[in-house]
Amino acid sequence: MVEVRVVGVTKRFGSVTALSGVNLTVPDGMITAVLGPSGCGKTTLLRVIAGLEKPDEGAIYFGDNDVTDLPTKERNVGMVFQDLALFPHLTVLENVIFGLEARGLLKGEALRIAREYLEIFKLEGLEERYPHQLSGGQQQRVALARALAPEPEILLLDEPFGALDVKLREELLWELRKLLSEKKFTALHVTHDQSEAMAVADRLAIMCEGRIVREGSVEEVISNPRGEFAARFLGANILTLIETSRGVYKLGGIEVRSKPGLKELKIGFYPEDVEIGQGIEVEVLTVSKHRSGYRIKVISPELDEELEVWLKSIPGEKFEIRPMRWFVLPEMR
Numbered sequence: 001m002v003e004v005r006v007v008g009v010t011k012r013f014g015s016v017t018a019l020s021g022v023n024l025t026v027p028d029g030m031i032t033a034v035l036g037p038s039g040c041g042k043t044t045l046l047r048v049i050a051g052l053e054k055p056d057e058g059a060i061y062f063g064d065n066d067v068t069d070l071p072t073k074e075r076n077v078g079m080v081f082q083d084l085a086l087f088p089h090l091t092v093l094e095n096v097i098f099g100l101e102a103r104g105l106l107k108g109e110a111l112r113i114a115r116e117y118l119e120i121f122k123l124e125g126l127e128e129r130y131p132h133q134l135s136g137g138q139q140q141r142v143a144l145a146r147a148l149a150p151e152p153e154i155l156l157l158d159e160p161f162g163a164l165d166v167k168l169r170e171e172l173l174w175e176l177r178k179l180l181s182e183k184k185f186t187a188l189h190v191t192h193d194q195s196e197a198m199a200v201a202d203r204l205a206i207m208c209e210g211r212i213v214r215e216g217s218v219e220e221v222i223s224n225p226r227g228e229f230a231a232r233f234l235g236a237n238i239l240t241l242i243e244t245s246r247g248v249y250k251l252g253g254i255e256v257r258s259k260p261g262l263k264e265l266k267i268g269f270y271p272e273d274v275e276i277g278q279g280i281e282v283e284v285l286t287v288s289k290h291r292s293g294y295r296i297k298v299i300s301p302e303l304d305e306e307l308e309v310w311l312k313s314i315p316g317e318k319f320e321i322r323p324m325r326w327f328v329l330p331e332m333r
Contacts, residue, residue, distance in 0.1 A: 001186040002063040002153045003028040004049065009058030011044055018044040019055070020210040026154065026203075029184035031177070033197035033218075035233065036207030042190035045207075046156050049188065051075050062153050076103075078147035081158040084139055086131040086146075093118065093127040096146045103150050117145040120179060137168045144176065148185070155180070157189040161196065173199040194234060206230040224327050228266065231329060236268040237307045238329070239280075252280035252302050254322055269323035271295065274309045279322025284313045 004026040011019040018041045026032045034042050047053040049060055051072035059068045067075055078099075086095055093114055100110035118124060121141040131139055140160060147155060161169045177200045180187050191197050197204060197218075204221045206214040206229070214221055214230040225231040228238060241249035247260040258265050282298035285306065289295075294312045298321070309321060 001029050001151075001184055003061075004154050004186060004188070005061040006045070006049065007059045007061065009045075009048060009055045009060070011041075011048055011053060011055050018210055019048065022058070022210070022212055024205055024212055024215065026186055026188050028186055030202040031180055031185075031187045031189065031200055032203040032205060033201035034188065034190040034205045034207050034212075035192070035194055035197045036190075037192055037233070040207045041210040042192075042207055043158055046079075046081075046158050046188065046190055049154070050077050050079055050156055076150070076153045078150065078152035078155040079158075080143050080147050080156070080160045082160060082162060084143040084160070086139060086142055088131050091128050091130055092123060092134070092142050095131070095142055096149050099146050099150045113149050114145075117149040121145045121175070136164055137172065140164065140172060144172075148179070151183075151185075153186065155185055155187040157187065159191050159193075162193075169196070170199070176200060206233060208233075225268065226330065228268075228329055231268040231327075234270075235308075236270050236327075237309070238266055238268050239303075239323075241265045241267065252300075253278040253320065254280060256326075256328070258328060266329040267323070267326040268329055269326040271308045271310045273323055273325040274311065274321050275324050276311065276319050277322045279320050281318065281320050282307065284315050284317045287313060287315055 006022055006024040009019050009022045010017065022045060034045065036042050044053060048055050051070060055068065059066055061067065087098065090098065096114040096117060097110050100113055118127060121144060123138065123141055123145065126138065143160065161172060173196060189200055201218055203216065204218045205212050206221065208229045214226050222234060225234055231238060239251055239254065241251045241254065241256055242264060243262060244250045247257055249256050249258060249265040256265060256267060280300050280302050282300045285297045285299055287294060287296050293310050295308060295310055296313050297306050297308055299306050
């Protein structure tokens with residue numbers, strides 16, 4: 001496996017800039033997730049790394065090797081995209097063997113490795129079936145086995161679990177995380193689903209309009225998104241506090257000390273990091289029940305937007321809330 005670096009990559013399609021000066025490091029043996037909304041450039045980034053698109057500017061490195069001009073077949077990448085692209089005329093076993101033989105392995109060795117990965121992905125007994133005879137989850141496992149069996153330099157995943165039901169998706173994410181970690185695969189997983197990203201990744205990058213706006217360990221990015229877009233995309237609520245005395249910023253009963261003289265101070269907090277207590281008055285608009293508890297939408301006369309918090313309540317109820325933990329967003333003067 002190898003460290004993959006994206007250095008200053010820009011990619012345009014006519015007048016549209018899909019990637020704009022992207023810099024990203026995918027460390028050797030680690031799983032990096034790129035998280036962002038549809039149309040932010042995630043898939044284009046994956047295709048550039050795979051060699052399916054050539055950047056207009058910048059370079060792609062696998063270790064110390066500049067692979068920018070190398071065709072896909074010479075990059076040794078494994079790919080699982082939304083379209084699994086299993087060969088319909090080949091059996092499960094033949095689909096997995098195909099990539100191994102394409103790398104020059106003898107048939108006996110290719111067969112041994114293919115069977116090993118079919119066992120890893122719990123596909124024993126299905127070797128002679130064709131893709132149309134498999135469930136969606138089984139097809140997904142075949143695609144993963146085919147991509148990983150040749151032990152690529154990097155595994156590229158483009159939201160391959162979107163069509164699966166929640167339980168099956170969680171099972172596959174857990175199995176994939178375990179396998180990639182045990183075998184020290186380098187992997188890049190792009191998704192718009194933050195729960196999926198958190199489930200599988202060691203590192204997280206947030207993407208917006210063709211740029212990486214935050215990158216770090218999952219814990220670093222969550223605890224300090226460093227920007228309003230990243231914070232909101234991760235599900236945080238944003239409050240704007242005004243300086244009432246030197247270095248003291250307030251909103252209702254919420255008080256935070258910071259550098260004096262700022263135009264305003266924005267803080268973010270996650271729905272689960274809130275409690276009832278002196279802070280801002282809110283009224284409950286809607287309540288929904290989840291496994292994690294009650295999620296409620298509230299509105300406050302002191303705010304221009306709704307907040308989501310995790311508290312048990314009923315519609316119409318009024319009380320005050322305050323964040324127990326928060327992070328400060330970049331300052332404005």
